[in-house]
Amino acid sequence: MKRYLSILVSLARYGLAQLLEYRVNFVIYSLLSIFWAFFFIFTAGLILGHVDSIGGWSKNEVLLLTATNTLFSSLLWFFVFPSLNEFSELIRKGNLDFSLTKPVNSRFLISIHRFDFNPFVRIVFIILFIANIAGSLSQNIGLGQIAIYWLMLCLGMIIFYNLFYSITVLNIWFVSIFNLEDFFSSVMETGRYPLNIYKNVFGIIFSFFIPIGFIATFPVQALLGRLSFVNVLFAIFLVIISSILSQYFWNFALKRYSSASS
């Protein structure tokens, strides 16, 4: 455990050093992070300027959903997506062998070998925005609700990490899915609005197979004190199931991996 923690810290330091190497990019990106944080809120605001509610959620509640969605995806962009995005190149060039032959868990190394500190400023600003708008919605938000909000976010991130990892592993068969970044962003966007707007077959898909409720709807319900305890249990259940299935799929895929070179 101590060894893995040490690797994690080293990789994070390396990510920071890499970021500071391109200082112009870093400074401008940090400024743009603030712009990005409010960009999605602005686009949601354009719709809310013409309608009173979406799926029974009021304007401020939808803004809270959008902000939470931005927070969720920003956190994944911090330490999961950057690594998964590079996976197709690892397969195409045969560099996956480097991770497989190291004396550490290969999945661990592949999942966190790249940190991106660019969204950091965005995360700080969006948390401040969430605190502000949640305060305007309810004066009685307690520490317990905030704790469950973060718990649901964390469980959601584990579920989506498992889901996206399994999808990334498909590169072993497809070789070069270079646009997974766009795909992940599209999935994140589906969670920007309340889960109950999706009906029929999409309601089932987005409730059970791509459980987008964990991106924003359930955490926001937790913050506003409306979350059913069943959904917390459901989250724990999905964390366990998705972890088992994605690990099984990773092992299955590795047996079919043939290196390209190296």
Place this chain on the structure above:
Amino acid sequence: MKKYWAFYRLGVQNAFTYRGPMLFWLIGNSLGMITMLAVWFSISGTGQIAGYTRNELLSYYVVSLFLSWIIGWYPFWIAQNIKNGSIVGEILLKPVSLYWRAFTADLAWHTISVFMAAVVVLTTWAFLKNYLVFNLDLFNLMLFVAASIVAIFVVFSAAVCISLLAFWLTESNFTVNVFWAFMVVLGGHSLPITFLPGLVNTAAKILPFRYMFSFPMEIYFQKISSLEIIYGFCVGVFWACGLIYLYKFLWRRGVKIYSSWGQ
């Protein structure tokens, strides 16, 4: 011309070899459409919203899925190739134009992708035919196609210019992000530009982003007058020519200061 035909064929072969990206692009874009359809289905009322009826708004996202596949020409790989030096072997040491080399690669990709987009759009149309709006006559269809061709040149040239900034910045991800943000809001990807407030709406009609996507959509839904269509074509062609000129300028300057190692 022969060499670009060869690049085109190579691009088609690549698209067939690497089928994964095409599949995920299709699913990703479809998810975006499903989200916006669900949003507008959840909103009750039959009145107009920002000049669009609910059925027109539903149709907007189905047509926009198809259009974004036709005119989504984003050769940002150029920036990556400048950064890692592979542009030397691919372009600088060969008697080819970067612009037309990238153009043929995108043309090949879209030759295939347009069929896949058509399948999704026609399927969606079959399920939602009672809600969707299709009222294009032949003349408007021709205008729609012409505006889409202008849009291809505006968006492609802009993307090439942004990629070329990598000559000076090396790592230029942020420029792509800024471009996307403006495209999504001012280009009409997320919502029709009539949703934009006054001053932003006026700016959108002057800046190039509207002519990358929204202008053909406005023609499709017949939301602009004949005079506005003529104005739109003039501004769109102006931006296309201006951005091609800017590309030539950036390329000449960039190559002079460029240095690469190991490739």
